[in-house]
Amino acid sequence: QVHLVESGGGVVQPGESLRLSCVASGFTFSSNSHHMQWVRQAPGKGLEWVAHIWYDGSIIYHADSVKGRFTISRDTSKNTLYLQMNSLRPEDTAVYYCAKLAVAGTWVSKWGQGTLVTVSS
Amino acid sequence: DIVMTQSPDSLAVSLGERATIHCKSSQSVLYNSNNKNYLAWYQQKPGQPPKVLIYWASTRESGVPDRFSGSGSGTDFTLTISSLQAEDVAVYYCQQYYSTASWTFGQGTKVEIK
Numbered sequence: 001q002v003h004l005v006e007s008g009g010g011v012v013q014p015g016e017s018l019r020l021s022c023v024a025s026g027f028t029f030s031s032n033s034h035h036m037q038w039v040r041q042a043p044g045k046g047l048e049w050v051a052h053i054w055y056d057g058s059i060i061y062h063a064d065s066v067k068g069r070f071t072i073s074r075d076t077s078k079n080t081l082y083l084q085m086n087s088l089r090p091e092d093t094a095v096y097y098c099a100k101l102a103v104a105g106t107w108v109s110k111w112g113q114g115t116l117v118t119v120s121s
Numbered sequence: 122d123i124v125m126t127q128s129p130d131s132l133a134v135s136l137g138e139r140a141t142i143h144c145k146s147s148q149s150v151l152y153n154s155n156n157k158n159y160l161a162w163y164q165q166k167p168g169q170p171p172k173v174l175i176y177w178a179s180t181r182e183s184g185v186p187d188r189f190s191g192s193g194s195g196t197d198f199t200l201t202i203s204s205l206q207a208e209d210v211a212v213y214y215c216q217q218y219y220s221t222a223s224w225t226f227g228q229g230t231k232v233e234i235k
Contacts, residue, residue, distance in 0.1 A: 052224070
């Protein structure tokens with residue numbers, strides 16, 4: 001059974017950094033069909049795609065709202081997905097979900113439970 | 122970016138009645154080479170992560186009750202709950218995965234019991 005467990009959320013001040021992790025299990029993390037994403041949801045708001053990474057890390061995409069500040073990466077040896085978040089802003093406050101795509105570049109077949117990031121002075 | 126617009130923002134339906142949610146994309150999400158619509162529907166219950174219901178606009182995910190159905194093509198899509206159950210109270214989102222490097226969601230539709 002596929003499991004995605006996020007960690008690393010917390011309360012930080014504007015301008016600070018945070019690194020989120022997502023440990024994956026129940027599937028072959030390095031398989032060429034397992035692209036991964038981060039999707040966030042601000043309190044009481046809708047879903048916003050944040051970043052995407054290919055199965056081997058060779059291609060990555062970031063939303064314009066986080067480009068230049070956030071970086072998605074993955075460590076296949078640790079079955080772990082990361083999101084390095086720098087220069088955090090209050091508008092980055094959200095639950096961040098780790099997500100596994102069903103087929104390369106398509107819909108999300110599995111979501112983690114999410115980790116809350118709060119940016120506040 | 123492809124903008125996804127859902128309507129209505131919320132609706133209240135009696136138990137056993139039909140619920141219909143619309144989703145419109147700012148450009149076609151139909152990929153001509155394979156004749157597939159790159160659109161998914163998700164359900165999110167309070168305090169839970171989303172869960173996929175429908176992909177390729179009309180293919181039901183394994184385990185999803187058959188009262189959920191998706192239809193439409195090009196830019197206009199519909200999610201129908203044929204007979205609303207209490208456990209269907211949730212927010213529903215459409216999402217396009219046509220645009221490589223920019224996945225976008227609709228703003229969500231909240232479904233409640235009347």
